[in-house]
Amino acid sequence: MAAAKTDAVEQNPNAGARGDADPSEIGRLIVQCSDQPGIVSTVSGVLAQFGANIVSLDQHSTDPSGGRFFQRTEFHLAHLSARRAELESVLEARVGEPYEAEWSLASPARRKRVAIMVSKTDHCLLELLWRQRRGELPIDIVMVISNHSTLADDVRAFGIPFVHIAVDSSDKTAAERAQLELLRGNVDLVVLARYMQIISENFLERVGAPVINIHHSFLPAFVGAGPYQKARDRGVKMIGATAHYVTADLDEGPIIEQDVVRVDHGHSAQELQRRGADVERRVLARAVEWHCDDRVLRHDNLTVVFD
Known part of the structure; x- marks a missing residue:
């Protein structure tokens, strides 16, 4: 066929x-x-x-x-x-x-229940909150979980519960246990909107819902801190973002959506980062929309995404 x-x-x-x-x-x-x-x-x-x-x-x-x-x-x-x-x-x-x-x-009559996890960076989070409020995403954002309290007021302004769960870098077990108590059986999707913590395999096995992540598309190049400065120093001509399902293999899960924007030698590292943030929020919003509209079919480490 x-x-x-x-x-x-x-x-x-x-x-x-x-x-x-x-x-x-x-x-x-x-x-x-x-x-x-x-x-x-x-x-x-x-x-x-x-x-x-x-x-x-x-x-x-x-x-x-x-x-x-x-x-x-x-x-x-x-x-x-x-x-x-x-x-x-x-x-x-x-x-x-x-x-x-x-x-x-x-059925679209049952909107997907979505939880967002975030650290301190707000652009992807606010994009999803704004699009939901405008009716542009077929979802109900039921909670935002963060390892910092920085974005609490921004989230509560949308009338959405904000939960601060601090993470001990030496032992994340207690934090993940608290997160799972909130998430298991309550959500259809978890979105990492610049959540700057590595998700454990145990969390993924127990959460009971797919997890989508967003990151810049330099990987595996320019790993670690300051990727945009490293990219500028290297003279890159394109920057982009990747949204993918999270698996036990870090940043190697099935890709849902990617996009790029051209840059040149005249752009500072700060301008590259700003443009990168614009791409990230658009790519993540599309990935969440397509998943919740049942347009993403997974098979092994691949996806089929219908328009």
């Missing part, structure tokens, strides 16, 4: 495909399995059986012969909530079992 893509309508999360439809009647079906004949037909057949109208469909195959298949289907179905259990049962019987597929069914 060759890679293909169809877009019946505009896919803005707040308009387009849904139009004026009740969000509770919109479903997003995500399917991932080994590529094989009949998957698209079967999925479409199940939805047609229930009287659903497909309004957007994206699909991708890593290889038409033995590759991995990914599909995101958005559809409208009246009384979806009441019929959800029946639909899920049929999907498992006709898609999940025969194709050995991983699949999930989500």
Whole structure:
């Protein structure tokens, strides 16, 4: 099955495909399995059986012969909530079992609950808070956790709880235990918006939600403190940012989004840092939006991101 893509309508999360439809009647079906004949037909057949109208469909195959298949289907179905259990049962019987597929069914009516972790730098945090307040992100930010109290007033001005949990650099166990007590079972996503602490493997195993991080794209070059001064001294011509899922391998998780901006010899280290901050906040906001709009499909250390 060759890679293909169809877009019946505009896919803005707040308009387009849904139009004026009740969000509770919109479903997003995500399917991932080994590529094989009949998957698209079967999925479409199940939805047609229930009287659903497909309004957007994206699909991708890593290889038409033995590759991995990914599909995101958005559809409208009246009384979806009441019929959800029946639909899920049929999907498992006709898609999940025969194709050995991983699949999930989500709805924009249930906004993702997001926690943000931050240290002292505010640009990525404030970008997410501002976009949520303007309705530009399909999320509810339920708390901000920080190892410093610096940004408490900024966060509380948005009416969002701010929790200060100090971190002992010699032993982070107590801090992570306190963080996990707040997060486990309460959030769908954790965002590291310039949280300047290394997340332990134990935390990732126990938090029960994906974790997204943002950092400058110089890595693995210019590691440590003062990366923009190092970059200027080296004469770089581009700076950028990377948003990725966090794994036990530091800064090597599946990449969701990246972007760059050109610079030149006339820019100071401070100007490079300012431009880098602009890229970071845009890249992180896009990554969070796409994840919470169910557009990012993970496989091993790769991602498929549908527009």
